[in-house]
Amino acid sequence: MPKVFISYSWEDEAHKLWVKSLTDRLIENGIDATLDQYDLTLGDRLPAFMEQSITMADYVLIICTPTYKKKADNRKGGVGYEGHIISEELFAKGNERKFIPIIRKGSVITALPTYLSGKLGIDLSEADYDENSFKDLVTTLWGAKSKPALGMKPAYLTNFASSKTDVKETENEAISILGIITDRVTIPRMDGTRGSALYSIPFKLSKRPSRLWGQLFIASWNRPPSFSTMHRPGIASVYGDEIVLNGTTIEEVRDYHRDTLKLCVDIANQKEAQILEQERLKKEQEELKKQKHYINVQNIADGIKF
Secondary structure, eight states: OOEEEEEOOOOOHHHHHHHHHHHHHHHHTTOEEEOHHHHOOTTOOHHHHHHHHHHHOSEEEEEEOHHHHHHHHTTOHHHHHHHHHHHHHHHHHOOGGGEEEEEOSSOHHHHSOGGGTTOOOEEOOSTTOOHHHHHHHHHHHTTOOOOOOOOOOOGGGTTSOOOHHHHHHHHHSOOOEEEEOGGGOOOOOOSSSTTTTOEEEEEEESSOOOHHHHHHHHHHHHSOSSOOTTOOTTOEEEETTEEEEEEEOHHHIIIIIHHHHHHHHHHHHHHHHHHHHHHHHHHHHHHHHHHHHHHHHHHHHHTOOO
């Protein structure tokens, strides 16, 4: 059962009745809706009620009007306090879909608070609002929106190179070793000098790795977490979509290097994924800080009159 909190401004009695009526309809549709008119009793602390209700809710429905926008942007009254809580959760957790604007009066420009700018909401501003809009809201709250299952690539495209979707899926796949490129294995010198019985063996990878992946693989090969007494550090390199062991034999690959190769490939995959995820999170945090800064500037600027 989805848990919802209704945030709205106390305006005239008609507006309060409209919000209460909307809440009743949500409850009738199996949604656990929290509204101060029902759930706030004498002696309760307003700040605690707001904080707990917003934090514990799966969704927060924000009934937007020009009055709500003015109070939220100027951080006045209960609406202003709720605005602080909502803004903090938006920027700290990035949980955008939790907060759904519902336009009751006005338009997107005149009714939505600054911290909701650009968000897709539902327009229930008409006195007899569209029933489909309400059903869309209920469907969203229940998480019941769906679209057709992804089909197969059409038969008439089988002769074409991989589509953009195929390429994207390939980019996200972990790298693996497909096998030995036998026709590119070199011939040993066999002249009696040290190491003359050794030769170069290339291995085909499932895709061309990044430079970072190559560096991680070589570092793992040179110092693997487990290896045999026949391990040869310093012989591995990565060229294009190939790993090359320069200074070994096919027998050593069979008996000793195979498991180490697989282990080092797995380590490179894991470490690259960790590093890329850390970089993504860092960029995300930087973007959130930037957005928070501009919203703070906008909020203050709105209050500066010339």
